[in-house]
Amino acid sequence: MIEVRELSKNYNEVPVLNGIDLDINDSETLVILGPSGQGKTVFIKSLVRLIEPDSGTIRYDGIDVLTLPKRKFIAVQKKIAFVFQDNALFDFLNVKENLSLYLRMHSKLSEKEIIKEVLRAIEFVRLNEEVLDKYPEELSGGMMKRVAIARAMIQKPCYMFYDEPTTGLDEANVEMVVELIRKFKKRVCATAVIVTHDIHLMHAVSDRVVLLKEGKIVFVGKKEEISEESLHRLYDTGVRDDL
Numbered sequence: 155m156i157e158v159r160e161l162s163k164n165y166n167e168v169p170v171l172n173g174i175d176l177d178i179n180d181s182e183t184l185v186i187l188g189p190s191g192q193g194k195t196v197f198i199k200s201l202v203r204l205i206e207p208d209s210g211t212i213r214y215d216g217i218d219v220l221t222l223p224k225r226k227f228i229a230v231q232k233k234i235a236f237v238f239q240d241n242a243l244f245d246f247l248n249v250k251e252n253l254s255l256y257l258r259m260h261s262k263l264s265e266k267e268i269i270k271e272v273l274r275a276i277e278f279v280r281l282n283e284e285v286l287d288k289y290p291e292e293l294s295g296g297m298m299k300r301v302a303i304a305r306a307m308i309q310k311p312c313y314m315f316y317d318e319p320t321t322g323l324d325e326a327n328v329e330m331v332v333e334l335i336r337k338f339k340k341r342v343c344a345t346a347v348i349v350t351h352d353i354h355l356m357h358a359v360s361d362r363v364v365l366l367k368e369g370k371i372v373f374v375g376k377k378e379e380i381s382e383e384s385l386h387r388l389y390d391t392g393v394r395d396d397l
């Protein structure tokens with residue numbers, strides 16, 4: 155379980171996260187929905203300490219991670235996988251090397267065992283072996299997303315985080331991502347936090363939904379409980395802010 159209390163972050167004295175309180179339960183898929191610029195990425199990156207918040211607490215199974223020295227945080231970090239909006243694959247490594255890197259750094263597996271894990275992961279995301287020698291720039295957006303999910307799978311995480319997993323993908327690839335998120339939940343890691351502005355994705359995968367507006371939670375509950383009005387309010391404000 156992840157417990158977030160009074161989490162705040164300012165940039166240039168402007169509040170981006172404004173006292174967020176949230177419990178993320180084991181085995182749930184929590185979707186954090188909000189238009190552009192509402193603090194979704196800052197929030198999800200704060201949860202995994204890629205961004206240091208200004209104040210507040212984040213507990214993983216009771217462990218207050220913000221006060222942990224970085225080297226002690228590594229034990230928690232090993233349970234976390236993050237799929238970045240831009241995938242964050244290493245451009246100078248081919249797919250095989252991108253997928254092997256984690257095991258080379260954090261396990262004592264032999265080369266043969268590492269390759270076995272890599273093959274299992276690409277099969278999981280339904281890519282074929284030819285992709286292994288390719289470099290990220292040779293891949294389509296949908297393939298890159300699959301490699302990013304395969305890389306997360308290799309970590310065998312307890313907590314899976316996705317930042318805008320469907321942004322920039324066409325309809326067929328969006329459906330592929332939806333299917334992979336569901337399969338990942340069943341076979342690899344039951345707890346997932348997904349930030350998105352994609353209402354279709356929210357409907358397709360969420361157990362619970364958080365609506366985030368101007369760095370504050372304005373709704374937490376099941377998707378069936380979200381009123382059309384609150385969605386309109388959320389997105390109208392977002393659009394106006396963008397103008």
Ligand SMILES: Nc1ncnc2c1ncn2[C@@H]1O[C@H](COP(=O)(O)OP(=O)(O)OP(=O)(O)O)[C@@H](O)[C@H]1O
Nearest residue numbers: 165166170188189190191192193194195196197351
């Ligand atoms: N490093 C930074 N320095 C200054 N301001 C920042 C920084 N990172 C984020 N912000 C600001 O914080 C606000 C929230 O940004 P964030 O990236 O979390 O939005 P988002 O909800 O993820 O939007 P999007 O849907 O476009 O990804 C924005 O106004 C952004 O400009």
Ligand SMILES: [Mg+2]
Nearest residue numbers: 194195196318
């Ligand atoms: Mg974002």
